[in-house]
Amino acid sequence: MTSPSRPLALEDPALTNDPIELLVRRLRLTCELSDADVRALHSLPFHIKDFPARTTISRERDRLSHSCVVVSGLICRAKMAGDGRRQLLSFHILGDIPDLQTLHLNVMDHDLIALSDARVALIAHDDLRRLTREQPDLAAALWRETLIDASVFREWIVNVGRRDARQRMMHLLFEVGFRLKAMGLGELGSFPMPITQSDLADALGLTPVHVNRVLQNLRHEGLLDFKRATVTINNFARFAELSDFDPLYLHQSSAAPDDAPPMGAV
Amino acid sequence: MTSPSRPLALEDPALTNDPIELLVRRLRLTCELSDADVRALHSLPFHIKDFPARTTISRERDRLSHSCVVVSGLICRAKMAGDGRRQLLSFHILGDIPDLQTLHLNVMDHDLIALSDARVALIAHDDLRRLTREQPDLAAALWRETLIDASVFREWIVNVGRRDARQRMMHLLFEVGFRLKAMGLGELGSFPMPITQSDLADALGLTPVHVNRVLQNLRHEGLLDFKRATVTINNFARFAELSDFDPLYLHQSSAAPDDAPPMGAV
DNA sequence: CGTCGGGTTGAGGGTGATCAAAGTTTGTGG
DNA sequence: CCACAAACTTTGATCACCCTCAACCCGACG
Numbered sequence: 001m002t003s004p005s006r007p008l009a010l011e012d013p014a015l016t017n018d019p020i021e022l023l024v025r026r027l028r029l030t031c032e033l034s035d036a037d038v039r040a041l042h043s044l045p046f047h048i049k050d051f052p053a054r055t056t057i058s059r060e061r062d063r064l065s066h067s068c069v070v071v072s073g074l075i076c077r078a079k080m081a082g083d084g085r086r087q088l089l090s091f092h093i094l095g096d097i098p099d100l101q102t103l104h105l106n107v108m109d110h111d112l113i114a115l116s117d118a119r120v121a122l123i124a125h126d127d128l129r130r131l132t133r134e135q136p137d138l139a140a141a142l143w144r145e146t147l148i149d150a151s152v153f154r155e156w157i158v159n160v161g162r163r164d165a166r167q168r169m170m171h172l173l174f175e176v177g178f179r180l181k182a183m184g185l186g187e188l189g190s191f192p193m194p195i196t197q198s199d200l201a202d203a204l205g206l207t208p209v210h211v212n213r214v215l216q217n218l219r220h221e222g223l224l225d226f227k228r229a230t231v232t233i234n235n236f237a238r239f240a241e242l243s244d245f246d247p248l249y250l251h252q253s254s255a256a257p258d259d260a261p262p263m264g265a266v
Numbered sequence: 267m268t269s270p271s272r273p274l275a276l277e278d279p280a281l282t283n284d285p286i287e288l289l290v291r292r293l294r295l296t297c298e299l300s301d302a303d304v305r306a307l308h309s310l311p312f313h314i315k316d317f318p319a320r321t322t323i324s325r326e327r328d329r330l331s332h333s334c335v336v337v338s339g340l341i342c343r344a345k346m347a348g349d350g351r352r353q354l355l356s357f358h359i360l361g362d363i364p365d366l367q368t369l370h371l372n373v374m375d376h377d378l379i380a381l382s383d384a385r386v387a388l389i390a391h392d393d394l395r396r397l398t399r400e401q402p403d404l405a406a407a408l409w410r411e412t413l414i415d416a417s418v419f420r421e422w423i424v425n426v427g428r429r430d431a432r433q434r435m436m437h438l439l440f441e442v443g444f445r446l447k448a449m450g451l452g453e454l455g456s457f458p459m460p461i462t463q464s465d466l467a468d469a470l471g472l473t474p475v476h477v478n479r480v481l482q483n484l485r486h487e488g489l490l491d492f493k494r495a496t497v498t499i500n501n502f503a504r505f506a507e508l509s510d511f512d513p514l515y516l517h518q519s520s521a522a523p524d525d526a527p528p529m530g531a532v
Numbered sequence: 533c534g535t536c537g538g539g540t541t542g543a544g545g546g547t548g549a550t551c552a553a554a555g556t557t558t559g560t561g562g
Numbered sequence: 563c564c565a566c567a568a569a570c571t572t573t574g575a576t577c578a579c580c581c582t583c584a585a586c587c588c589g590a591c592g
Contacts, residue, residue, distance in 0.1 A: 081428040082510035153419035160427040161471030162347040205427030244348035
């Protein structure tokens with residue numbers, strides 16, 4: 001389906017196709033997991049499902065019986081305003097569980113959409129609930145994941161509420177690059193981003209036309225290139241500074257020193 | 267400190283001063299609690315703390331050992347963008363636990379601020395963690411609270427990203443009115459809102475000047491009055507429609523019918 | 533009575549929206 | 563491999579929402 005060298009599929013470079021392995025890797029970015037915890041996770045039954053680009057995985061008002069672990073591809077949450085304008089709420093990459101909240105909220109309050117061709121692993125809520133009852137540490141780890149989601153939402157409120165178009169764009173791309181790198185995919189200076197300018201606009205609260213102009217502006221200033229679904233960040237230091245990006249909100253250090261420099265993890 | 271008739275303190279009208287009682291009321295808005303659960307909650311030790319208006323309860327990068335239940339007053343989360351501009355992230359009223367996420371995220375990624383004089387009850391994380399291990403249903407209920415927070419953040423992203431100033435204002439005020447009513451405080455058509463126009467601006471991603479103009483516009487159209495820290499909604503049906511408000515995102519029905527009308531609960 | 537925080541008003545400007553059309557890339561089928 | 567269509571990107575002209583700056587007003591409070 002895709003070409004042999006497929007950076008755009010957003011797959012694990014080692015082609016890990018075990019979703020649980022990816023989930024473990026994700027959880028271990030932010031907290032410790034015992035061997036028993038990992039074994040318990042591996043005992044979870046799942047089944048794989050593919051979604052072509054631009055298809056809806058689940059819809060507002062749906063009631064789900066499963067949550068999905070992203071195996072490959074780029075997935076987003078989205079919500080419609082009353083007049084039909086769309087707002088993206090978050091991006092999700094391999095290892096994420098973008099609908100984990102349905103474990104305790106019985107109705108979807110937004111859509112889940114595959115932006116590129118994507119593969120997910122579905123895990124039954126019943127199994128997850130049993131797991132969280134039997135392994136409180138895992139319950140905490142999963143709870144924590146949903147709390148990090150919430151933290152990212154908060155940062156997005158700041159992004160659309162208090163930053164101009166250029167900063168919004170830089171901040172968003174930095175976030176995606178940072179998270180991809182943390183999962184071992186791409187480099188901070190260059191990473192896959194299989195998304196249209198229209199989608200970017202919906203993520204940033206802008207129009208596609210203006211997104212186009214902002215991208216050109218950033219390209220002319222030598223800060224950024226966004227071509228063929230790949231983002232390249234050139235002047236890295238300047239970019240980091242201008243984007244107003246502080247990785248604190250991603251909570252990826254389970255016990256960071258109190259006064260670690262903002263970009264210490266980079 | 268306040269006058270005898272004190273609608274502005276945002277206290278329980280029956281003057282309940284047991285924080286656990288308020289917490290139970292809050293949790294029961296969205297899910298069932300057994301008597302055993304309630305008893306377990308009542309066994310939690312806490313101590314009361316007061317914060318004058320405009321003081322900070324906890325700060326970005328703080329590490330907390332307690333979470334707080336709001337007893338009275340209006341509290342908000344806030345975050346600074348790089349250039350010093352402030353963005354509010356949510357409002358919190360009696361019964362809320364605005365820093366519950368610190369139970370599993372060890373660093374605050376935003377500030378917690380008392381907008382009016384406020385009273386909170388501090389509960390130690392150690393006690394909460396023990397409780398969640400011993401009572402999985404309570405763990406689920408508290409997890410659920412943080413998930414509802416996240417849903418509200420999502421709605422706020424839509425609000426600042428895809429609605430114009432008027433709609434933003436209406437939506438925000440409707441949300442606060444709705445939540446106060448659910449906790450038995452005020453009416454949908456009239457409720458306390460002890461906040462400056464500047465704070466409103468920070469919540470909406472606008473400037474204080476523009477907030478002032480929007481409020482005047484809404485007043486002239488007979489939709490809304492905001493005087494002396496009290497919001498009055500006049501033309502209620504029209505307001506509900508124009509504000510693009512759908513209470514689904516507050517997840518207050520634990521088992522709502524699939525096709526309940528959006529405003530069914532009002 | 534003076535100060536201070538907050539609310540109100542006015543004039544002017546800029547960021548980003550809107551509308552419309554022309555390019556360009558991507559995908560598909562012949 | 564080419565022809566064609568569809569989707570996406572780019573460009574230009576114009577517009578509006580909201581910002582900025584600056585001043586003034588008002589009520590609360592010492």
